[in-house]
Amino acid sequence: MQINKEQIKEISDQVKLIRSELSESISGMDNVIQSLFVGLVANGHVLLEGMPGLAKTLVAKNLASIMDAKFSRVQFTPDLLPADLTGTNIFNPKTSSFEIRKGPIFTNVLLADEINRAPAKVQSALLQCMEERQVSIADQTFDLDLPFFVVATQNPIDQEGTYPLPEAQLDRFLFKVTVTYPSFEDELTILHQHGSLSVSKKKPKKIIHPKDIQKISETSNKVFIEPKLQNYIVNLTRNTRPETTIDNELKTYIQHGVSPRASLALLKVSRINSLLEGRDFVIPEDIQRFFSEIVKHRLHLTIDAISEDITTDSIIKRILSVTEVP
Known part of the structure; x- marks a missing residue:
């Protein structure tokens, strides 16, 4: 079934308004905003992976405000318990009965701040x-x-006292987005917008x-994707795997690649991005x-790659360059 042009224009215009409204209070994060909305x-x-002070909390909170949705923030710490996140059954002496007290996870947008600082049992409760x-x-x-949308953050440098997410749990995240410092x-x-280093109190409009x-x-789901572009998606993901890549250098540096879950994610988000850009068909871009x-947190490099200071980003660029674009 095809999408009518009026529907496409309405969605595209709505997204432009969202980006514009968020950019008024958060400068230099257009790519992060786009990734969050597509996710x-x-x-x-x-x-989200980035240093403190890069507005990771603010962008998640403002995204919830744009939707007039419920927002919760949980600071993950080593002493956090699963019940602190999900809720618990407590005894009410007035009624002499147990009552459910729901936790902060009962929301639309949940910011899990420094997710790698909580023990594995808390991480598992969230990921479930x-x-x-x-x-x-x-x-x-x-x-x-x-x-129900989880935005988790972690610090790429300060890893002391942390509980790194296992591979199987990392795979539950659609995207891993690196938040970098803003340009000059x-x-x-940012200084002009706020007048000082304090965060603006302006609340985004509901859009x-x-x-x-x-x-x-x-x-x-109605966005058209040509069979050759579906082949392109499969070729990209197959080139992340040492068993099936067409490039000998990649075989040396990749320990193991991504699963078909990544292929499905590429198909889904490419259609969404096409729609948000005002098209009813997918293009290679x-x-x-x-x-x-989609790939960076699912791709694992060999000891040879690490010893030669080969980064995941450089491997991803290599995969894109050796995979023929239809």
Whole structure:
């Protein structure tokens, strides 16, 4: 079924308004904003990696405000318990009965700050909720409100006292987005916007409703993708695997590549990006735009690559360069 042009224009214009509104309070984060919104529409979750003070919390909070959605922030610490996140069953002496007290995970947008500072059992509790969209407290199971979108953060440098996410849990995140320092012009704009280093108190306008996110996601499934572009997606992911890559250098440096989950993610987000850009068909640039963010946390390098200071980013560039573009 085709998408009518009016529907495409309406969605595209809505997204332009969202980007414009968010950029007013957060300069130099256009790519991060785009990745977060695409991740939200794709019904995925996003891992943000960057130094403190780069507005990771602010961008997640403002995204929730744009949708007039519920927002919660949890600071992950070594003494955090699963019940602190999901909720617990407590005894009420007034009624002489137990009552469910829901935790901060009952929200639309959850910021899991410094996720790698919490023990494995807390990480597992969160990742189970991310996957199942359900929370079990005592003997009761509760469905989470949709959309349920987790934005997790971690610091790339300060790893002392941390609990790194295992590979299987990292794979639950649709994107891993690296948040970098702003350019000179963007940092100057930040000073002009705020007048000082304090964060602006202006709350973004409500532009979209949480239910509209699901409609955009359903509409994106109608975006046309040619068979040769589907082949391109499979060739890209196969070139991440040492067993099937066409490049001998990649065989030396990649320990193991990505699973078909990454191929499905590329298909989904390329369609969404096409729709948000005002098109009803996918082009190679839609696939290439998110390839790095989908692959970088799923790709593991060999000891040879690490000893030669070969980075994951350079391997991803190599994969893109050796894979024929249709």
